[in-house]
Amino acid sequence: MRMVADVIVVGAGVVGLTAAVRLQERGARVTVLTADPPERLVSTVAAAVWYPTHTDADPRVLDWATVTYQEFRRQAGDGVPGVLLRRTRMLQRRAGDGLPWWAAAAGDVTVRDGTAPYARELRFVAPLAEMTTYLDWLRQRVVDGGGQVTHRRVDRLDDLFAEAPVVVNAAGLAAGALCGDPTVLPIRGQIVLVANPGLDESVRDEEHPDGTAYVHPRSRDVVLGGSYQPGRADLDPDPELRAGILRRCLALVPELAVAPVLGERIGLRPGREGGPRVEAENRPGGRLVHAYGHGGAGMTLSWGCADEVCALALAGR
Numbered sequence: 001m002r003m004v005a006d007v008i009v010v011g012a013g014v015v016g017l018t019a020a021v022r023l024q025e026r027g028a029r030v031t032v033l034t035a036d037p038p039e040r041l042v043s044t045v046a047a048a049v050w051y052p053t054h055t056d057a058d059p060r061v062l063d064w065a066t067v068t069y070q071e072f073r074r075q076a077g078d079g080v081p082g083v084l085l086r087r088t089r090m091l092q093r094r095a096g097d098g099l100p101w102w103a104a105a106a107g108d109v110t111v112r113d114g115t116a117p118y119a120r121e122l123r124f125v126a127p128l129a130e131m132t133t134y135l136d137w138l139r140q141r142v143v144d145g146g147g148q149v150t151h152r153r154v155d156r157l158d159d160l161f162a163e164a165p166v167v168v169n170a171a172g173l174a175a176g177a178l179c180g181d182p183t184v185l186p187i188r189g190q191i192v193l194v195a196n197p198g199l200d201e202s203v204r205d206e207e208h209p210d211g212t213a214y215v216h217p218r219s220r221d222v223v224l225g226g227s228y229q230p231g232r233a234d235l236d237p238d239p240e241l242r243a244g245i246l247r248r249c250l251a252l253v254p255e256l257a258v259a260p261v262l263g264e265r266i267g268l269r270p271g272r273e274g275g276p277r278v279e280a281e282n283r284p285g286g287r288l289v290h291a292y293g294h295g296g297a298g299m300t301l302s303w304g305c306a307d308e309v310c311a312l313a314l315a316g317r
């Protein structure tokens with residue numbers, strides 16, 4: 001088979017598509033392969049608010065988060081479809097010393113005294129992406145740049161070197177099986193969607209004794225969460241979990257009492273023990289670049305990771 005692209009990206013979630021866009025900007029011919037239609041991608045289910053949730057402090061991660069934050073702020077200013085900015089209040093039950101590690105990436109983060117049971121609250125502006133709209137925009141960017149987004153299941157990454165000299169493994173939860181990485185695991189998340197009664201501020205309580213609580217208003221609805229269940233892979237709604245999310249979020253934002261429930265979504269975040277894997281390896285047939293294991297921080301790290309993927313994929317070009 002003749003070469004059809006300079007780079008094949010496996011995976012059309014936010015990590016794969018941002019990498020494809022960056023590669024095209026560097027002049028590469030790109031084909032994106034996806035096994036699932038957009039509505040079945042975990043990126044579509046995600047609340048997709050900038051915040052490195054359940055991500056350990058690491059200089060690389062901080063760099064990725066910083067680049068991504070700045071890119072989303074720029075896109076919001078440019079009117080990119082689906083990108084919003086939300087004033088955010090992060091409520092903390094323990095005062096702590098100084099700012100958290102990720103604050104250096106989030107622009108102007110201020111601290112205010114909290115009201116019981118909260119010791120303090122952090123205030124900053126967080127980008128939010130309405131992912132159905134935003135992923136459509138990213139896919140169109142790829143197509144408009146001369147690339148292709150093709151529905152096709154991949155069983156062996158090495159087989160793709162017959163079509164391109166570089167392959168990017170951004171297949172999310174499937175990435176581990178494709179490259180034999182046993183540290184990849186599903187992390188189940190369930191959210192509840194309610195109508196937006198006029199909210200424009202995000203609120204988050206990471207330290208609630210019954211589980212994380214967050215309220216993220218979008219243009220037409222509000223995302224309520226959350227849950228973070230490593231190793232659980234079922235997609236059936238959990239009524240008890242749903243009731244707990246509603247109870248915690250209503251306590252955070254009483255205005256939600258009048259908001260009708262629109263539905264709920266369940267997705268499997270692509271987790272990885274040790275954090276995201278972004279690195280390259282040379283195979284007999286070509287160069288393989290890995291970009292997976294972002295867990296619930298795919299949107300938060302996407303553009304920073306895309307820059308590194310681009311550098312790894314086009315090294316020496």
